[in-house]
Amino acid sequence: MRHHPVNLKDKLSLIQQHWSPRVVAEMNDYQFKLAKIEGAFVWHDHPDTDETFLVIEGEMTMQLRDEEIKLATGDLYVVPKGVEHRPVAEHECHILLIEPRGVVNTGDAGGELTADVDVWI
Amino acid sequence: MRHHPVNLKDKLSLIQQHWSPRVVAEMNDYQFKLAKIEGAFVWHDHPDTDETFLVIEGEMTMQLRDEEIKLATGDLYVVPKGVEHRPVAEHECHILLIEPRGVVNTGDAGGELTADVDVWI
Numbered sequence: 390m391r392h393h394p395v396n397l398k399d400k401l402s403l404i405q406q407h408w409s410p411r412v413v414a415e416m417n418d419y420q421f422k423l424a425k426i427e428g429a430f431v432w433h434d435h436p437d438t439d440e441t442f443l444v445i446e447g448e449m450t451m452q453l454r455d456e457e458i459k460l461a462t463g464d465l466y467v468v469p470k471g472v473e474h475r476p477v478a479e480h481e482c483h484i485l486l487i488e489p490r491g492v493v494n495t496g497d498a499g500g501e502l503t504a505d506v507d508v509w510i
Numbered sequence: 511m512r513h514h515p516v517n518l519k520d521k522l523s524l525i526q527q528h529w530s531p532r533v534v535a536e537m538n539d540y541q542f543k544l545a546k547i548e549g550a551f552v553w554h555d556h557p558d559t560d561e562t563f564l565v566i567e568g569e570m571t572m573q574l575r576d577e578e579i580k581l582a583t584g585d586l587y588v589v590p591k592g593v594e595h596r597p598v599a600e601h602e603c604h605i606l607l608i609e610p611r612g613v614v615n616t617g618d619a620g621g622e623l624t625a626d627v628d629v630w631i
Contacts, residue, residue: 394572394579394587397564416560416588416608419540439537443518445584451515458515463566466515467537487537487608 397423397445401483403510408502410486410494411510422486423510429477433496440468440488447482451475518544518566522604524631529623531607531615532631543607544631550598554617561589561609568603572596 395413401423404411408430410422426449442451443465451458451466452475460466468474476484495503516534521544525532529551531543547570563572564586572579572587573596581587589595597605616624 394581394585396582397584397586414562414586414588416562417591417610421562421586441535441537441542460515461517463518464515465518465535465542467535470538489538 397485400510401425401445407481408494409504409508411508413510415490418490419487420490420507422488424484424486425481426476426478426484427481430475431495431498431500431502432473432475433498434471434473435468435488435492435496436471438489438492439470440492441486442466442468442476443485443487445483445485447478447480449476449478449482449484452477518606521631522546522566528602529615530625530629532629534631536611539611540608541611541628543609545605545607546602547597547599547605548602551596552616552619552621552623553594553596554619555592555594556589556609556613556617557592559610559613560591561613562607563587563589563597564606564608566604566606568599568601570597570599570603570605573598 400413404425407427410424412420412422414421444460446462448461521534525546528548531545533541533543535542565581565583567583569582575594
């Protein structure tokens, strides 16, 4: 299963819950995760790794402590390792996350939006 | 520059040559590369790493020695490490490649389609 092709939009149609990344593929020790997001996430960082966001459909803002980065369909942005960030989406936005296996969505911040890792769809 | 957002279609519009991946972003020691492909590439493999293809626009076939995998816009496929493959596109197809920094497009096969690595756009 892990080396079959996946259609991102087909997989996204299976996701109901916001802020719950679902793994769709692996490359070496990295994972591709789809998520639907809406509203404001928690401020957090990932001290050991960069984290890539690719907007599949919609618009979102990546808030950094000193900057706001607007992202729309087809935009790719790599959050640098250790940089505090907070994704925000006014309306539902569909994203592809790429990061090492085992990265927790809320980083070191924890809280109720913390999702299980390594859940495949 | 390496941590600014990039729009994939804007970057693709800057690419003229087929089979010449251009780096647009980095995540840890991995790179995101855009390419336009048309025709048949060479059979090759990457003995040390998986390699990810995401079709941004168009259609392509990933030929494996025992299988042909049809890919269209929005399809993601991870070629496993060490597996011989040959991308083929009847018409021009736009793809995003994700793989470790330094991977050569023709793997160990070499030949005239071998592109320079680490060329940013």
